[in-house]
Amino acid sequence: MSIPTNHPRRQSLLIREKIVEGFRNGIVVAQGLIAHGRGEAFDYILGEVTPPPVREAITVAAAVLLTAKQPVISVNGNTAVLVGKEVVKLSNILGAKIEVNLFHRVPGREIKIRDYLIKCGADSVLGVGDDASATIPELMSERRRVSPHGILIADVVLVPLEDGDRTEALTKMGKTVIAIDLNPFSRTSQKATITIVDNVVRTIPILIDTVLELKCKTRRELENIVKSYNNKEVLGKIIEYLYSRLREASRLKLFLEKCSNK
Numbered sequence: 001m002s003i004p005t006n007h008p009r010r011q012s013l014l015i016r017e018k019i020v021e022g023f024r025n026g027i028v029v030a031q032g033l034i035a036h037g038r039g040e041a042f043d044y045i046l047g048e049v050t051p052p053p054v055r056e057a058i059t060v061a062a063a064v065l066l067t068a069k070q071p072v073i074s075v076n077g078n079t080a081v082l083v084g085k086e087v088v089k090l091s092n093i094l095g096a097k098i099e100v101n102l103f104h105r106v107p108g109r110e111i112k113i114r115d116y117l118i119k120c121g122a123d124s125v126l127g128v129g130d131d132a133s134a135t136i137p138e139l140m141s142e143r144r145r146v147s148p149h150g151i152l153i154a155d156v157v158l159v160p161l162e163d164g165d166r167t168e169a170l171t172k173m174g175k176t177v178i179a180i181d182l183n184p185f186s187r188t189s190q191k192a193t194i195t196i197v198d199n200v201v202r203t204i205p206i207l208i209d210t211v212l213e214l215k216c217k218t219r220r221e222l223e224n225i226v227k228s229y230n231n232k233e234v235l236g237k238i239i240e241y242l243y244s245r246l247r248e249a250s251r252l253k254l255f256l257e258k259c260s261n262k
């Protein structure tokens with residue numbers, strides 16, 4: 001579909017097209033379209049920017065990833081089509097593994113996602129076919145199937161666009177979970193160790209830049225960045241930020257109503 005270059009919502013519509021194309025190619029599931037719409041609604045309130053408290057979470061996430069022994073980036077259908085190339089770049093900089101992990105594990109879909117990530121430049125992708133032979137305890141969904149060489153032994157897992165159950169199960173296993181989720185109220189956001197309330201299309205490039213910036217720091221300096229971080233406090237700041245935007249919009253609405261009554 002051609003989107004006029006001067007369309008005020010061009011960027012958002014281009015992203016939507018990627019998701020729709022991913023759906024047509026069998027990478028994104030129908031439920032992924034719904035999840036994307038939910039994300040768009042939150043992004044609208046966020047103002048489609050990455051505000052300061054979110055940047056704080058991204059900096060801490062970068063420091064955690066740089067100090068991790070076995071970092072893994074978990075990829076589902078939406079993430080693959082939205083930021084496949086960027087995920088590969090991040091994994092190369094960090095030396096992190098990429099693993100496909102799906103809620104809707106229909107036959108052959110993980111192969112399509114793996115092939116897509118390889119097209120994006122990945123050397124190897126875990127969690128496909130027999131490689132997903134390990135299980136996350138207490139988890140009943142298809143997300144429980146993980147690679148014994150990836151998520152099972154990871155100390156840090158980056159989970160863009162997740163559902164809450166696995167985040168909770170992974171943290172119970174003692175792993176540090178970094179979630180990217182536009183909904184600050186979701187179980188994922190509430191249960192993750194570090195929550196980045198932002199659109200994955202903005203976060204991954206910022207995360208790459210931040211990792212590159214922090215790469216020259218010593219382990220002690222990186223640990224100091226992480227030490228004072230409080231996820232609940234940062235989530236509170238983000239909710240306050242969303243609230244202030246809504247409050248501002250409602251004041252503007254009252255003002256416009258007053259003007260039109262004159």
Ligand code: PTJ
Nearest residue numbers: 031032035039076077102103104161163181182183199200
């Ligand atoms: O590919 P699969 O089979 O693993 O399925 C993937 C989906 C996304 C369908 C599955 O994980 C799912 O159903 O997720 P939920 O429970 O709908 O949660 C998705 C969350 O991601 C919601 O809180 C959305 O607000 C958020 N979200 C959607 N798009 C984005 C996003 N967060 C960040 N960036 C986005 N672009």
